[in-house]
Amino acid sequence: MTRSYRVDDLVDFNVYPLDETVSPEYKVALSQAREQLQHDGCAVIKNLLRPTAVKIISQEIIARKQTTHFSTSSMNPYFHSTKNSDYPDRHPVNTFIERSSGFIPGDSWDSSLAIDVLFRSEALTAFIRDCLETDSVYCYADPLAGLTANILDPGQQFAWHFDTNEFA
Template identity: 25%
Template sequence: MMRIEDIIDLDTHPLAQAGFGTRCDAILDDEGVLVLENFIRPAALAAILAESKAKQEEAYFCAQSHSVYLTPDDPAYPEDHPANRKVVSSKGCICDDVVAATSPLRTLYDDRTFRDFVARVTGQTELHPYADPLSSINIHYANRGQELGWHFDNSSFAITLLIQKPDAGSRFEYVKGLRDADANEMNYDGVDAVLQGTLQPRVLTMEPGTLVLFRGRNSMHRVTPNESDKTRMLAVLAYNSEVGVELSENARMTFYGRLS
């Protein structure tokens, strides 16, 4: 099993140093996204890639039609209204219980220094794994033509690690602060402008080994279709601010195809 210093480049990213955390916190608050390039050391990234390729045949693939808000249809509006207009997301996923106990991803996820850094930067008192056996660590796969449609996240932040980058397509696009979910301000006009292409998003470029913290609750975002035969592979590390939180059974069946 790799040690955490063999996985994270702690010289470039000194997670335990207060000053580094303060700078990262400021960037995340200002930009809505924190990009830590070359976060994972090459040998650890190679091990994660090898594991991801070996487990890909176990991935559950699905395609879903959903609104940008990830909510049921609102009968108060027509089908083509931004509240109800449908986009498509399609991907494969393997779950936490498929990720090996010796995987660098698990060592990273469980490491106290890393978890404390994420908590400090995102403003959480503490972070805990999901109580269900599937949701804490996921690896996502996008083959040619697969994409994530425009949406807002339900969670306040997301942590992703790019494992393999396709040769074309799969651009991460986002519009920061397009709505205010806490104030119930959905900004339908702004969402419509993005869907119509009259409001242009930012494009976030990244290379394999890059860790990204993203505030997607109020920032509309998508991943464009993969335009190559090289699979996009991405790890998602998910925590909760409270103990005992499970992803709902409906969500697990939708995204994973199973409950346990």
């Protein structure tokens, strides 16, 4: 029997009341995340997920590992694979590193899974939007690339790179 999850099964709403944006707890969490983003460029929201949620999501990922699409390529930090003669050899644009990893594609998940419930949660999306102080945040609608899990087996590497997203 497949279990259906609600966001509050996965996120402790007593600590992170995503459904009560005017509560003191929400405001504290928001303030802490914004401060980290301002200072460090990233935020760690400790214990956002219940320990049981982390375990469930880990099991969901492991159960779908056989659907992983693996690839190996050599690329620079800008996702290019050819040398650019406009720059010196030692310039990062001409520095190529192996990238060997995989991802579980979006069509491997279904709406009953905890990971999908979090991905599509309006409350969690609104919290992220509030943390980022932006007007809109959308779930990526691509059926393969929308919700993915990166997989690295021993010996594989996900090379350092510049993300082209405004935030990730």
